[in-house]
Amino acid sequence: MASIAARPPMHRRELSSSSFAEAFEAARQKLEQTNFDEVTPVGTPFTPFTPAADDDTFSDPGSLVGDNESGPSSSLASPVTAPVTPAYDPDVADDFAFAFDIDGVLVRGGQAIPEAVEAMKMLNGENEYGIRVPYIFLTNGGGKFETERCKDLSKQLEIEVSPGQFICGHTPMRELSHAYKGTVLVVGGEGQKCREVAKSYGFRDVITPGDIIKANSATAPFRKLSEEDAAASRDLLAEGYKSLKDVVVEAVFVFADSRDWASDLQIIMDVAMSQGGRLETRSHTFEEGPPIYFSHNDVVWSAAHEHVRLGMGALRRIVEVVFEECTGGKKLTTHAFGKPQVGTFEFATRLLQQWRAQQHGLDDGKVGTVYFVGDTPESDIRGTNAMNAKCEGTDWYSILVKTGVYQDGTEPAYKPRVTVPTVLDSVKYGIEREMARRKAKSGADQRLMLDEVAKKALTADAGTPEIKIYSEETC
Numbered sequence: 001m002a003s004i005a006a007r008p009p010m011h012r013r014e015l016s017s018s019s020f021a022e023a024f025e026a027a028r029q030k031l032e033q034t035n036f037d038e039v040t041p042v043g044t045p046f047t048p049f050t051p052a053a054d055d056d057t058f059s060d061p062g063s064l065v066g067d068n069e070s071g072p073s074s075s076l077a078s079p080v081t082a083p084v085t086p087a088y089d090p091d092v093a094d095d096f097a098f099a100f101d102i103d104g105v106l107v108r109g110g111q112a113i114p115e116a117v118e119a120m121k122m123l124n125g126e127n128e129y130g131i132r133v134p135y136i137f138l139t140n141g142g143g144k145f146e147t148e149r150c151k152d153l154s155k156q157l158e159i160e161v162s163p164g165q166f167i168c169g170h171t172p173m174r175e176l177s178h179a180y181k182g183t184v185l186v187v188g189g190e191g192q193k194c195r196e197v198a199k200s201y202g203f204r205d206v207i208t209p210g211d212i213i214k215a216n217s218a219t220a221p222f223r224k225l226s227e228e229d230a231a232a233s234r235d236l237l238a239e240g241y242k243s244l245k246d247v248v249v250e251a252v253f254v255f256a257d258s259r260d261w262a263s264d265l266q267i268i269m270d271v272a273m274s275q276g277g278r279l280e281t282r283s284h285t286f287e288e289g290p291p292i293y294f295s296h297n298d299v300v301w302s303a304a305h306e307h308v309r310l311g312m313g314a315l316r317r318i319v320e321v322v323f324e325e326c327t328g329g330k331k332l333t334t335h336a337f338g339k340p341q342v343g344t345f346e347f348a349t350r351l352l353q354q355w356r357a358q359q360h361g362l363d364d365g366k367v368g369t370v371y372f373v374g375d376t377p378e379s380d381i382r383g384t385n386a387m388n389a390k391c392e393g394t395d396w397y398s399i400l401v402k403t404g405v406y407q408d409g410t411e412p413a414y415k416p417r418v419t420v421p422t423v424l425d426s427v428k429y430g431i432e433r434e435m436a437r438r439k440a441k442s443g444a445d446q447r448l449m450l451d452e453v454a455k456k457a458l459t460a461d462a463g464t465p466e467i468k469i470y471s472e473e474t475c
């Protein structure tokens with residue numbers, strides 16, 4: 001049997017700058033010293049997963065950037081395409097913008113939601129005011145290169161979508177490649193895609209559950225790799241490792257939804273219970289496993305089926321519960337990116353600033369209002385409202401649509417500023433609200449008045465959509 005080398009210093013890393021990843025790491029280290037029973041209010045530094053008895057969302061509204069006053073560096077939201085020449089356009093709205101969730105808002109089951117195509121046209125100038133409105137996309141989904149996902153979206157929405165206006169769940173993980181220079185375990189997605197994405201992010205040594213099963217088929221007794229998967233998986237034992245015990249995982253990244261929950265759960269659990277991430281070992285304390293990151297925390301999502309489907313947040317919850325069962329009550333704290341994390345919205349803010357500057361010549365800094373349109377109260381609305389509570393100078397305005405996870409007639413767990421039927425109504429509503437603002441002189445009730453004017457403008461149309469404005473107190 002191969003000798004076991006010293007455990008890597010996984011929990012002690014030097015922080016050299018204020019990048020998203022390092023701030024996240026600092027927050028993570030800080031939370032390790034936190035009393036996990038404390039419930040931390042929204043807007044405070046990154047908090048651990050603290051499921052309350054009446055909280056079935058498993059969400060963490062805290063900021064990923066912790067106490068870092070200056071915030072992450074601007075390079076974090078750098079588009080992956082070359083910048084285009086800025087050109088000032090007087091017809092572009094300079095004081096507001098839109099940000100969209102994708103699944104259940106614009107796309108469902110791989111097809112565009114009918115109103116979505118028209119909504120995009122309206123943003124691109126086909127509206128009665130002749131204005132064009134900047135917009136970005138912020139989805140918790142993933143499992144592909146951002147460029148590929150943009151290509152899909154371009155086809156679905158009949159517009160050109162640039163990676164410079166797109167963030168998916170695992171995009172911020174790019175920055176963690178600086179923190180983990182050794183072996184990382186990447187879970188989820190089709191075939192080898194997530195390994196390729198992780199490598200493109202800068203992770204140097206990426207292994208997958210398939211690699212582990214290929215080296216030891218007893219790892220997952222009921223999963224047999226297909227010929228294709230076996231051929232594509234790394235042959236770790238041929239690469240110089242004498243056994244899997246020589247492989248030390250520094251961190252686990254669940255990039256996209258698992259395609260085989262049972263074997264992925266088994267392997268995540270093995271690593272979580274290992275001696276410092278060393279495969280096929282068991283810790284005596286169960287307190288030395290490497291960090292586990294999920295690209296988002298949505299328990300359900302809106303797919304082609306008439307009822308919502310289980311998502312990555314469900315696997316995250318299972319991992320934590322099963323760990324507790326298997327270790328005699330030890331707690332496992334995992335970490336999630338994506339919405340509703342405020343850090344993800346801060347990332348989106350910087351992306352939007354860059355997009356406005358590069359695409360529209362708007363380099364005046366902050367935008368007055370960002371209308372965020374989503375279908376999931378627990379991630380889209382919760383995150384937007386938390387961002388709004390924290391953000392100064394920009395009004396993050398949450399709009400809930402009825403084409404996805406949220407069921408019309410039910411009370412949303414997190415209240416939006418307004419609920420509208422479809423994404424097209426959300427775009428009309430935001431534009432009307434902004435046009436009303438331009439006309440409005442001033443007044444203490446300006447916000448309420450703007451909402452009422454916008455609602456009136458939409459309900460004056462034939463086929464009146466049902467719009468519900470929530471009062472400020474309930475937001």
Ligand SMILES: [Mg+2]
Pocket residue numbers: 101102103104105302374375376404
């Ligand atoms: Mg959605």
